[in-house]
Amino acid sequence: xxxxxxxxxxxxxxxxxxxxxxxxxxxxxxxxxxxxxxxxxxxxxxxxxxxxxxxxxxxxxxxxxxxxxxxxxxxxxxxxxxxxxxxxxxxxxxxxxxxxxxxxxxxxxxxxxxxxxxxxxxxxxxxxxxxxxxxxxxxxxxxxxxxxxxxxxxxxxxxxxxxxxxxxxxxxxxxxxxxxxxxx
Numbered sequence: 067x068x069x070x071x072x073x074x075x076x077x078x079x080x081x082x083x084x085x086x087x088x089x090x091x092x093x094x095x096x097x098x099x100x101x102x103x104x105x106x107x108x109x110x111x112x113x114x115x116x117x118x119x120x121x122x123x124x125x126x127x128x129x130x131x132x133x134x135x136x137x138x139x140x141x142x143x144x145x146x147x148x149x150x151x152x153x154x155x156x157x158x159x160x161x162x163x164x165x166x167x168x169x170x171x172x173x174x175x176x177x178x179x180x181x182x183x184x185x186x187x188x189x190x191x192x193x194x195x196x197x198x199x200x201x202x203x204x205x206x207x208x209x210x211x212x213x214x215x216x217x218x219x220x221x222x223x224x225x226x227x228x229x230x231x232x233x234x235x236x237x238x239x240x241x242x243x244x245x246x247x248x249x250x
Contacts, residue, residue, distance in 0.1 A: 083178075177194075
């Protein structure tokens with residue numbers, strides 16, 4: 067599992083995949099991670115552009131009761147990251163073409179193995195799943211509206227399992243014998 071840079075390095079990994087998938091359509095510099103404030107600067111966008119926006123970080127419920135990782139006193143914090151990948155263009159046909167390339171690129175890389183993960187916080191054997199999510203249009207609006215940004219056609223992706231290693235290591239020797247009520 068990974069260290070504290072894991073969330074930013076998942077973003078870098080997605081950027082790498084998206085940049086490769088739209089090579090020749092969108093300049094590398096116009097494919098970038100974006101916060102809400104940075105997305106606002108894309109209205110109107112440098113034509114064409116793609117933003118990768120992390121809008122939710124959650125816990126993967128299925129792994130909450132996993133055993134502790136060797137050397138640690140508890141299991142890694144396993145995360146699910148949700149992203150909006152948005153093509154920015156004044157031309158609908160161009161935005162649709164970018165969507166097709168992004169969809170194929172992320173579908174072809176739905177399982178990202180250790181050698182293809184960007185950054186240095188990964189452990190050998192780490193992988194990511196990149197899954198297209200079908201959000202209802204109302205949920206897309208609920209993401210865009212509070213940011214006061216007009217709705218844009220976006221692709222929603224779930225990235226899992228991202229494991230953040232605990233910050234403390236297990237201490238002492240394992241308990242092999244206990245005394246209750248004064249008798250072993």
